[in-house]
Amino acid sequence: MDISHCFLVLLITTVLLIQDATNVDARYHHHLGKKQKNKNPPNPSPAYAPAPAPASPSPSIPSDPGYDPTPTRPDEPINNSNTSCIFYVTDFGAVGDGSTDDTAAFKSAWKAACQVENGVVLVPSNLVFMITSTIFSGPCQPGLVFQVDGVLMPPDGPDCWPKSDSSKQWLVFYQLDDMTFTGTGTIEGNGQKWWDLPCKPHRGPNGSTLPGPCDSPALIRFFMSSNLVVTGLRIQNSPQFHMKFDGCEGVLIDKLSISSPKLSPNTDGIHIENTKSVGIYNSVIGNGDDCISIGTGCSDVNIEAVTCGPSHGISIGSLGVHNSHACVSNITVRNAIIKDSDNGLRIKTWQGGTGSVSSISFENIQMENVRNCVIIDQYYCLTKACRNQTSAVYLTDVKYRNIKGTYDVRTPPIHFACSDTVACTNITMSEVELLPYEGVLVDDPFCWNAYGVQETLTIPPIDCLQDGLPETLGENSLYNC
Numbered sequence: 001m002d003i004s005h006c007f008l009v010l011l012i013t014t015v016l017l018i019q020d021a022t023n024v025d026a027r028y029h030h031h032l033g034k035k036q037k038n039k040n041p042p043n044p045s046p047a048y049a050p051a052p053a054p055a056s057p058s059p060s061i062p063s064d065p066g067y068d069p070t071p072t073r074p075d076e077p078i079n080n081s082n083t084s085c086i087f088y089v090t091d092f093g094a095v096g097d098g099s100t101d102d103t104a105a106f107k108s109a110w111k112a113a114c115q116v117e118n119g120v121v122l123v124p125s126n127l128v129f130m131i132t133s134t135i136f137s138g139p140c141q142p143g144l145v146f147q148v149d150g151v152l153m154p155p156d157g158p159d160c161w162p163k164s165d166s167s168k169q170w171l172v173f174y175q176l177d178d179m180t181f182t183g184t185g186t187i188e189g190n191g192q193k194w195w196d197l198p199c200k201p202h203r204g205p206n207g208s209t210l211p212g213p214c215d216s217p218a219l220i221r222f223f224m225s226s227n228l229v230v231t232g233l234r235i236q237n238s239p240q241f242h243m244k245f246d247g248c249e250g251v252l253i254d255k256l257s258i259s260s261p262k263l264s265p266n267t268d269g270i271h272i273e274n275t276k277s278v279g280i281y282n283s284v285i286g287n288g289d290d291c292i293s294i295g296t297g298c299s300d301v302n303i304e305a306v307t308c309g310p311s312h313g314i315s316i317g318s319l320g321v322h323n324s325h326a327c328v329s330n331i332t333v334r335n336a337i338i339k340d341s342d343n344g345l346r347i348k349t350w351q352g353g354t355g356s357v358s359s360i361s362f363e364n365i366q367m368e369n370v371r372n373c374v375i376i377d378q379y380y381c382l383t384k385a386c387r388n389q390t391s392a393v394y395l396t397d398v399k400y401r402n403i404k405g406t407y408d409v410r411t412p413p414i415h416f417a418c419s420d421t422v423a424c425t426n427i428t429m430s431e432v433e434l435l436p437y438e439g440v441l442v443d444d445p446f447c448w449n450a451y452g453v454q455e456t457l458t459i460p461p462i463d464c465l466q467d468g469l470p471e472t473l474g475e476n477s478l479y480n481c
């Protein structure tokens with residue numbers, strides 16, 4: 001890459017930004033006239049190409065990064081021989097001493113990089129940057145990269161959170177297309193003070209839970225965006241969900257390491273909702289809630305070579321809350337390891353919902369000391385006071401193949417609690433063999449109103465899967481998606 005060209009462009013951009021923000025686009029493009037166009041042709045379906053080498057990142061929590069005041073440069077950007085300009089946040093005034101508020105510098109670097117093709121916002125290594133809740137919005141030129149090689153973190157807890165900022169989210173990427181979030185660095189969530197709020201479960205005086213509001217920020221949120229790649233980063237100690245995708249299409253997640261303590265409340269690893277065409281590969285997730293959770297409006301999701309634990313497992317739902325219509329289809333989870341978790345593979349729906357969950361496949365899953373290894377819960381309820389209702393989200397075409405390992409005997413390893421009124425249909429079980437991690441075999445798996453086949457003998461044996469289809473499936477139109 002031509003460094004001088006890059007610095008020149010940087011200079012021009014900065015000057016133009018200062019001079020006249022509205023005029024930047026046209027003039028900037030003039031300067032870029034001779035610049036080479038895009039790199040490789042866009043991959044038509046990036047979400048479905050698992051990385052060739054499943055070199056999982058280490059699950060260990062990285063040690064304190066240590067602060068080295070010498071700015072390091074140049075950092076290597078991701079190797080993309082046609083990458084154009086690198087916008088170091090430090091060139092825009094970011095200090096990176098772990099306490100200065102660098103938000104304004106990040107916003108300026110983003111603004112500049114957003115305007116060039118293949119622009120890179122670079123957060124250099126060996127520095128610790130603190131920024132407040134920020135929405136990095138597009139549209140931007142294609143190929144934008146946000147590369148964190150150092151440490152990026154939010155203010156330390158609710159008391160330091162600016163009152164005017166949203167306390168529901170921190171880093172937000174909005175309205176972007178063809179964007180990459182990567183780097184060798186760490187997104188440190190500083191979650192401890194949020195987890196300890198007395199409104200969190202059993203964190204009040206004497207183990208009580210004080211009434212809310214109890215909002216805590218999701219660490220990273222992608223909203224209304226498409227063709228996203230998120231790779232390489234360590235993301236840890238989120239106040240709430242680590243990573244959330246909402247209203248997105250075309251998401252490739254590869255080689256992430258996500259970690260928070262086992263007892264950190266509500267710290268889902270990766271949550272997706274209303275999002276289609278998602279690949280999640282080669283990642284290691286340990287936290288205090290769902291490892292991966294899939295909400296309504298998701299389809300065509302492929303999860304491979306993911307290790308979860310400790311966690312609450314991989315979860316579809318909860319769906320159908322407040323009598324809502326929920327649709328989830330075509331979800332595949334393959335070659336996963338789930339260990340020391342409260343659930344393994346879970347589908348949970350509230351009573352009274354409509355819609356369906358269909359074409360779900362769980363294959364080659366290794367369990368280690370997991371409660372509820374395989375669970376369908378259509379009576380999901382947080383209060384125990386949920387009334388029985390006559391509709392439910394319809395579950396069909398769910399396959400469990402080669403699910404092996406050990407369970408925690410405190411709960412049965414297999415639990416199919418399908419709705420009274422809307423049976424689950426076409427559940428296929430093949431090579432499901434689960435043994436106690438320690439203690440005595442549980443020989444009474446729970447199974448209610450479920451139809452399907454066992455292609456091999458399930459261990460522990462279940463005797464309730466019924467052949468064929470139920471006589472009624474309720475009013476079918478309710479379950480259309």
Ligand SMILES: *[C@@H]1O[C@H](CO)[C@@H](O)[C@H](O)[C@H]1NC(C)=O
Pocket residue numbers: 036037038039040081082
């Ligand atoms: C840069 O991209 C162009 C076309 O987009 C291609 O012809 C060229 O070989 C690329 N350069 C390098 C060094 O990869």
Ligand SMILES: *[C@@H]1O[C@H](CO)[C@@H](O)[C@H](O)[C@H]1NC(C)=O
Pocket residue numbers: 079080081
């Ligand atoms: C970057 O890619 C180019 C072209 O593919 C290659 O020649 C070069 O060795 C790579 N550099 C690094 C540091 O991997």
Ligand SMILES: *[C@@H]1O[C@H](CO)[C@@H](O)[C@H](O)[C@H]1NC(C)=O
Pocket residue numbers: 205206
């Ligand atoms: C906590 O429990 C102790 C002993 O039961 C009691 O004396 C104390 O008042 C309780 N504190 C609060 C804040 O409820």
Ligand SMILES: *[C@@H]1O[C@H](CO)[C@@H](O)[C@H](O)[C@H]1NC(C)=O
Pocket residue numbers: 048299300301302330332
């Ligand atoms: C299911 O999703 C996968 C991606 O995970 C996709 O390749 C496939 O075409 C989808 N199948 C259907 C029937 O849509």
Ligand SMILES: *[C@@H]1O[C@H](CO)[C@@H](O)[C@H](O)[C@H]1NC(C)=O
Pocket residue numbers: 386387388420
């Ligand atoms: C709901 O239905 C279940 C199963 O039929 C039954 O055991 C339970 O008592 C019912 N609960 C209420 C509140 O009606």
Ligand SMILES: *[C@@H]1O[C@H](CO)[C@@H](O)[C@H](O)[C@H]1NC(C)=O
Pocket residue numbers: 359397398399426428
């Ligand atoms: C049952 O589900 C499997 C996928 O698990 C699907 O291939 C098959 O077509 C379904 N059978 C029926 C009768 O719908």
